[in-house]
Amino acid sequence: MTLAARIELRLGTLDLQIELTVEPGEIVALLGPNGAGKSTVLRCLAGLEPIDDGRILLGGTAIDDPAANVFVEPEQRPIGFVFQDYVLFAHLSVLENVAYGLRARGVAKGEARERAGQWLERMNLTEYSSERPDSLSGGQAQRVALARALATNPRLLLLDEPLAALDVGTRAIVRRDLRRHLETFEGMRLIVTHDPVDAHALADRVVVLEAGRVAQAGTLAEVTAHPRTRYVADLVGVNLVAGEVVDGVLTTASGARVVIADAADGPTLASIRPHSVLVARGEASASSARNTWAGSIVDVDRLGERVRVVIDGELPLTAEITAAALDELRLGVGDRVHASVKATDIEVAPS
Amino acid sequence: MPFPALVLAGITVAFFALPLVGLLWRAPWSNAWAYLTDDTALTALRLSLVTSLCATALSIVFGVPLAWLLARVSFPGRGAVRALCLLSMVLPPVVGGVALFFALGRRGIVGQYLDEWFGITLPFTTAGVVVAQTFVSMPFLVITVEAALRLLDPRLEEASRTLGASRWYTFRRVTLPAIRPALVAGAVLAWARALGEFGATITFAGNFPGTTQTMPLAVYLSLETNPEEAIVLALVMIAISFGVLLGLRDRWFGSVDRSAQVAA
Numbered sequence: 001m002t003l004a005a006r007i008e009l010r011l012g013t014l015d016l017q018i019e020l021t022v023e024p025g026e027i028v029a030l031l032g033p034n035g036a037g038k039s040t041v042l043r044c045l046a047g048l049e050p051i052d053d054g055r056i057l058l059g060g061t062a063i064d065d066p067a068a069n070v071f072v073e074p075e076q077r078p079i080g081f082v083f084q085d086y087v088l089f090a091h092l093s094v095l096e097n098v099a100y101g102l103r104a105r106g107v108a109k110g111e112a113r114e115r116a117g118q119w120l121e122r123m124n125l126t127e128y129s130s131e132r133p134d135s136l137s138g139g140q141a142q143r144v145a146l147a148r149a150l151a152t153n154p155r156l157l158l159l160d161e162p163l164a165a166l167d168v169g170t171r172a173i174v175r176r177d178l179r180r181h182l183e184t185f186e187g188m189r190l191i192v193t194h195d196p197v198d199a200h201a202l203a204d205r206v207v208v209l210e211a212g213r214v215a216q217a218g219t220l221a222e223v224t225a226h227p228r229t230r231y232v233a234d235l236v237g238v239n240l241v242a243g244e245v246v247d248g249v250l251t252t253a254s255g256a257r258v259v260i261a262d263a264a265d266g267p268t269l270a271s272i273r274p275h276s277v278l279v280a281r282g283e284a285s286a287s288s289a290r291n292t293w294a295g296s297i298v299d300v301d302r303l304g305e306r307v308r309v310v311i312d313g314e315l316p317l318t319a320e321i322t323a324a325a326l327d328e329l330r331l332g333v334g335d336r337v338h339a340s341v342k343a344t345d346i347e348v349a350p351s
Numbered sequence: 352m353p354f355p356a357l358v359l360a361g362i363t364v365a366f367f368a369l370p371l372v373g374l375l376w377r378a379p380w381s382n383a384w385a386y387l388t389d390d391t392a393l394t395a396l397r398l399s400l401v402t403s404l405c406a407t408a409l410s411i412v413f414g415v416p417l418a419w420l421l422a423r424v425s426f427p428g429r430g431a432v433r434a435l436c437l438l439s440m441v442l443p444p445v446v447g448g449v450a451l452f453f454a455l456g457r458r459g460i461v462g463q464y465l466d467e468w469f470g471i472t473l474p475f476t477t478a479g480v481v482v483a484q485t486f487v488s489m490p491f492l493v494i495t496v497e498a499a500l501r502l503l504d505p506r507l508e509e510a511s512r513t514l515g516a517s518r519w520y521t522f523r524r525v526t527l528p529a530i531r532p533a534l535v536a537g538a539v540l541a542w543a544r545a546l547g548e549f550g551a552t553i554t555f556a557g558n559f560p561g562t563t564q565t566m567p568l569a570v571y572l573s574l575e576t577n578p579e580e581a582i583v584l585a586l587v588m589i590a591i592s593f594g595v596l597l598g599l600r601d602r603w604f605g606s607v608d609r610s611a612q613v614a615a
Contacts, residue, residue: 046509046513047512048509048512048513074513075513075514075515075516075517079513081509081513083506083509083510087504087509087510089507089510089511090529091528091529100511100516100524101514101515101516104511104514104515104517104520104524105515148514149513149514
């Protein structure tokens with residue numbers, strides 16, 4: 001089943017005009033700043049906001065097509081929705097929350113509770129089944145919301161900022177859990193987030209939304225190497241390096257070493273902003289930068305006065321330098337260079 | 352607490368307590384039981400309870416959908432419709448009674464057809480009492496429930512829809528439980544107003560013992576003929592109202608705000 005949507009909607013100050021496809025089994029992240037219209041896209045897909053113009057096709061069937069006067073009510077769409085801060089039903093127990101969708105679809109009480117119980121077991125929540133949702137931690141509430149949405153067996157799962165309600169300490173654990181649970185679900189998954197780290201950890205492909213338009217789409221690596229707008233470059237186009245940290249040094253799967261300044265341990269995601277990367281010709285000279293990697297330029301991408309230089313080597317990186325610096329150093333594709341980064345310019349997050 | 356506020360608050364408490372003390376002081380305690388068990392008192396009490404509970408039930412059945420409409424559906428003239436439906440709350444009840452008479456009386460704009468086609472006459476009947484009480488008490492329920500609906504996170508209902516629940520199932524299983532404290536508080540307010548209703552009742556339904564003479568009417572009437580009985584009847588009404596307010600105080604009024612919360 002494929003999702004193919006062309007959405008046009010005016011809502012207050014938002015002018016939304018986007019095209020979006022999600023292929024079978026794909027996890028797509030919808031990335032963008034606040035007010036870009038990310039959540040509104042999810043609401044349109046779920047049928048909570050009828051579109052003005054365009055067409056939403058799910059598995060070839062129109063579920064919203066104003067021109068043809070087609071609008072399928074939210075309860076008739078095979079779509080699951082995990083809301084930001086989860087919106088669990090406070091007056092129902094955890095088990096009843098998960099069983100709710102089945103009950104609403106006419107499944108008998110006993111069977112609904114049994115199937116909900118199986119979902120809680122998969123989510124390691126069995127001991128909480130008779131608790132009220134407000135006694136759960138953020139991570140547990142998220143799993144309940146996920147179980148509640150998945151229990152009705154949707155073809156498309158929508159998640160609105162699934163990690164935004166969590167504190168930094170639990171985010172990494174919940175993110176890893178979420179990734180695992182998302183992978184066991186076979187349908188299409190669309191995640192709204194404003195954090196490239198989440199997009200990197202959870203999604204196969206990103207669609208960057210900016211002021212109601214798709215600014216760019218592709219894998220995060222593609223977007224980082226060739227950002228099409230300033231916003232995409234600044235907020236999304238970040239080098240994300242995954243690895244294990246031991247004694248202040250992160251080692252990637254390919255063996256590259258990254259010295260970091262902040263305390264971290266175990267599986268970690270380091271983000272290196274392209275404008276923090278220094279590019280030098282030839283051998284590296286002595287400097288205060290703790291990290292220097294050799295490589296060669298494989299791509300040069302101009303965006304106004306700034307240039308993105310894609311370097312392949314020990315550690316594949318994208319650097320951002322000025323056009324003037326590029327010309328002065330006469331850098332071009334194929335040149336051998338050294339890239340260096342101060343340890344203090346590297347941000348880390350547990351992954 | 353600053354001293355002047357303390358003094359003013361003390362005066363306020365006294366202001367509410369003194370009339371009660373006055374009644375208790377004048378109460379004919381030796382004859383109280385006799386007055387309580389006499390026919391007039393029991394009949395009026397029973398009628399008051401039955402009619403005020405009927406009025407409360409009608410207020411819930413018709414008031415909740417109205418509150419939902421006012422809170423959730425945006426339509427032109429909504430403000431005017433709200434004002435119209437809450438008008439009887441601020442109107443002198445006698446005016447309400449007169450208005451009801453011209454609307455539902457035998458010669459009234461609707462009343463003449465009720466009489467002609469269905470043989471239904473409302474004025475001077477027990478049903479008329481219920482209509483008058485509903486007219487003045489329903490706004491209290493509407494205003495309370497509407498406020499709760501406005502505070503309710505609409506995403507709760509949206510979450511229910513995305514889980515496959517129809518609008519009606521959502522209303523029954525999500526909206527109603529979430530606003531229950533406000534619904535109970537509103538129903539209690541409406542019931543208390545219906546129980547104490549005097550002006551609209553006497554204008555629209557008259558004052559016939561057994562059919563339309565409710566407790567407030569009986570109190571007022573016996574004040575002319577037998578002040579001692581009036582005091583006993585008044586104390587009964589106070590006891591009932593005070594007991595209900597005391598019983599519901601923390602359980603319901605205190606948790607109205609919490610009903611709007613979402614479990615995080």
